[in-house]
Amino acid sequence: MPKISFKSKEPEESTDKSHSEIFGFVLCALAILLILALVSFHQQQPEKNLLGLVGYFTSFILNYLIGIQSFMLAFFLIFWGTRHLLKDPFEDPLMKVIFFALFLLSSCILLSLMSTSSWFYNLKKFVLFDTAITDGPYPTRISKVFLGGVIADYLYQGLPYFNLKILLTPTGTFCTFLLILLISLMSLFEISPLALVDHIKDRFQKLKKEAPIDETASFSVSNVESIRRVWPRKLKAPEEEEAIVELDLIEPVEPIKKRLLPKIKASELAPAIKLESKKKITTNGYDLPPITLLTDAKKVDQPLLKKDLERQARILEDTLLSFGIEGKVGEINCGPTITSFEVHPAIGVKVQKIKALENDIALNLQAKSIRIIAPIPGKAAVGVEIPSPTAQEVGFKQMLISYRNNPKKFHIPVLLGKTVSGEEVICDLSKMPHCLIAGATGSGKSVCINTIIMSILMNASPDEIKLILVDPKKVELTPFSHLPHLIAPVITEPNGAYSALKWIVQEMQLRYEILKQLGVRNIHAFNTRKQDLQLEQSLSIPVPEKMFHIVAIIDEFADLMMSTNADLETPIARIAQMARAVGIHLVLATQRPSREVITGLIKANFPTRIAFKVASRINSQIILDENGAEALLGNGDMLFLPPGTSQILRAQGVYIRDEDINRVVSFIQDQRPANYLIQSFDALSEDPLFAEDGEENEGSDSLYSRALETVVQHNNASTTFLQRKLKIGYARAASLIDELESKGIISPPDGAKARKVLIRPDII
Incomplete structure (x- = not known):
């Protein structure tokens, strides 16, 4: 059996890089020596040359052959060597040498053409203008000034009958070799003439008129501080301008105009950020956390x-x-x-x-x-x-600065990340209005949840937005346990999650009753209404001065549904269908997006979805209705489906550090202590009003009787059948099937075969 070995390519690559650097260093050293020899050249005094006789004869030959362009040879060697030192060598060195030779020839001929002009005669002190070679091509022209060297002068006017001066005339020679000069320069420096013309044309158009940009109050993809880099095939430099590209999903508001920004250096940008971060933002006597609490993103140098x-x-x-x-x-x-x-x-x-x-x-x-x-x-x-060859961190601090500097504000801003082209993705949760998040372990799902919470904490006071957090893992959301934004402590038990959902349903119904009696349509109209104290006091229910938004974030939703007998699907579907108008929003996150968990009823009411890397194509189809999430990279790489559109965006999620979260939470707690409206939803689950429907109570006996009757009459004992007939969730239907099995009504599962009903209809 042949022996198979695997060899790493890293040593070979590092050796090639070291050889390239050595070659670049040698070229630069030769160029510097050549410049010293040319600068110290004296025709009649060889001993004054800084490099001795070697430098003297080298300078003599170069000046004799190509004249003043000897210096260009040294500059080309420096250019070539620098490319190697910067680890960006020529892809085709032979072609570069050929184009440089064309550049030398054309420039020398142009210099020879113009050497008869009087103002060019003043350059003679820099070149060899008297040849001492008696058997050379110009023994009779001792006083001739050869700015371009003898080769070019011989081609231009030295050849008998067939020189360029006779064949093309001076004007034709000038135009022809000027064109060759430009072509060789563009080839040397990889300049595309069409791209250059387009760039100049675009610049003039942008200076003539400024294009307006439509705004939306729902979803924006913005670009600030020249973040987006869109390069054509030759990868021209990015444009230094600010642009905002937004999807017009909701009603348009008054447009703002694009501002052209001058080129900003890194040293000039840092003080601007520092100034903005020191500004104190206060809402209703509450100071929002300053940006100085956040850490700058790590910058990655990408020379290659x-x-x-x-x-x-x-x-x-x-x-x-x-x-x-x-x-x-x-x-x-x-x-x-x-x-x-x-x-x-x-x-x-x-x-x-x-x-x-x-x-x-x-x-x-x-x-x-x-x-x-x-x-x-x-x-x-x-x-x-x-x-990308080198990954770059998407900083929460930079995105927050961009949002705060933008005149357009959202009710519940969520800073998600940046698209593949570097555009910022900022959403308004109040317009989404609910969101599904799916992603395997290590994909960035938990960081995304932390980002959503931090986006709310950095932009809203506890009087504006309240949070309900469900954390079955008991460790992911614990840093937020004592915030004044929380309605109750972080929920860690499945029964507590069910109680919280039932409380949200009751709160939703109460808010709708208030809106109905006041004759307003939504929470925004209620909070901006002109108060009529006499009318409000005469109503049968108390009317608050303002309603706060409620954001419920449930992590590990699939595990919750599998670990409790409660029917979580029904209250979630009801909240998702009705709660938007009264300012209640749901964010559900799960590692396993299966069809039993994310049912069609839930998907229909969660138009906004975020998919991180998942295990299989089936999971991707469940969360996004198409493939793609299984091929993501992880670590924040996500597919984002905005509300009101079927176009999926690929983006890199914002990364926020635990130290930043702890600093922001400490700042908020120092201002206001936690003031829970509900002392504990986990304890509230023992209240009969919030008891699970699947427990042994009156409702349970009635539902069991209906399930027994349905199974026996139709001779069908499956979970999906009970879901459809009784209009209940998967968890509750599975619990009823288990109960029927334990009482001997149906048979145990037998692989892929259907369960058997063990009693006759006439018995019941």
């Missing part, structure tokens, strides 16, 4: 980003071509952790053919996973998303 992305773009094109698919990479959107390549296929290429090559493309790009969007909505291109 451009080179790596160009290399990946070429590999992508070559991979498609190897499978008979012709296509060109257009724009490259570089985000925090994901880079999106826009591939423009040739006419006649089927999009599904590219989609089928997902694994082959991932193999050639050496990527852990890729995602293909075929096609990109609104574009004639296919999107290929791969992990």
Whole structure:
């Protein structure tokens, strides 16, 4: 049996990098020595040359051959060596040398053409203008000034009958070699003339008029401080401007205009952030936590980003071509952790053919996973998303500064993260109005929940928003236990979660009754109403001055449903259907998005969904109704389905540290102690008013009798059958099936076979 060994490529790569750096250092050293030799050159005094006879003869030959352009040779060596030292060497050194030779030839001929001008004669002190070689091509022109060297002068006017001066005339020679000079320069520095023209054209258009931007009060994807980097195939520099791109999902409000910002240096940006963070924000006598409590995101230096992305773009094109698919990479959107390549296929290429090559493309790009969007909505291109060469942290502090500096405010702001193109994703939970979150362990789901809570704490007072937190793990949400924003302590028991949901239903009904008697439609109209004290005091129920929003966040929702006999689905569905108008919102999170947990009734009332990395395609289809979440990278990489649209955004979630959470919580607790409206929902579950419907009480006996009658009459003993007939949730139906089995009404489960009903209908 042959022996198979696996060798790491890291030593070979590090050796290549060290060789490249050594080569770059040698080139720079040679260039510096050449400059010293040229600067200290004296034709009649060789001993004065700083490099001795070697430097003298080197300078003599170069000045004789190419004249003043000898210095350009030294500068080219410095340019070449610097690229190696910066770990960005030429991809094709031979072509660079050829283009530099064309540049030297054209510039030398142009200098020879203009050397007869009197003002050029003043440059003679920098070059060898008298040749001492008697057998050279110019023995009779001792006083001639050769600015471009003898080779160029010989081609221009030294050749008999066939020189450039005769063939093209001075004007034609000037135009021809000026064009060659420009082409060689653009090739040397990789400048695209079309991209340059487009860039200049765009700049003039932006200076002429400023484009207005529509706002929305629901969902925004904004770009501040030149965060978005959209590069064409040659990856031109990002534009230094501020832009806001928003989806018009709700009623539009008065538009604001785009502001063009000057280029901001890092040293100038830091004081601006510091000034803003010191500003105290007060609402109703309550000071919002300052931004100084938060930590700056770690900055990642990406010197090789451009080179790596160009290399990946070429590999992508070559991979498609190897499978008979012709296509060109257009724009490259570089985000925090994901880079999106826009591939423009040739006419006649089927999009599904590219989609089928997902694994082959991932193999050639050496990527852990890729995602293909075929096609990109609104574009004639296919999107290929791969992990960025260097991941960049999305800081909560920077996003919060961006939101606070934005004149548009949300009722319940949620700072989610940044898209693959670097645009900020900020949502209004009051317009969502409920959210489903799914993600496996380590995918970033818990960090997302912490981000939602911190977004509320940093922007709202306890009088504006109240929280109900359910944490079956008992460790994820404990830092928030003593906040004044909480209606009750963090709930850790399944029975307490059911009691909290029933309390929310009762609160919802009470609020609707208040709105009905006052004749207002929603919580916003109620809080902005003109108070009529006489009318409000005459009502049968007490009317508060203002209603606060209630946000209930339930973590590990699937485990809750499996660990309790209570019917959690019914109150959740009722709240999701009706609670938006009275300012009550639900956020459900689960590790296992199964169909028994996220039923069709729940999905229909949770239009906003966030999917982190899940275990399988089935889980992705359950949470998003399509594949993709199983191929995410984890650590905050997510797919976001905004409300009111079917277009899914890929984004990198905000990362917030535990130290930041502890500092913010301590700041809030120092201002106000916890003032719970309910002392404990876990204890409240013992109250008969909030008892579980699945317990042995009067309601349980009645439901058991109905279940027994239904199963025996239809001779069908399945959980889904009871769910459909009795209109109850999965957990309660499963509990009834277990009870029927324990009393001998139905048989135990027998693999995939259906349970048998063991009694006859006439017995009951």
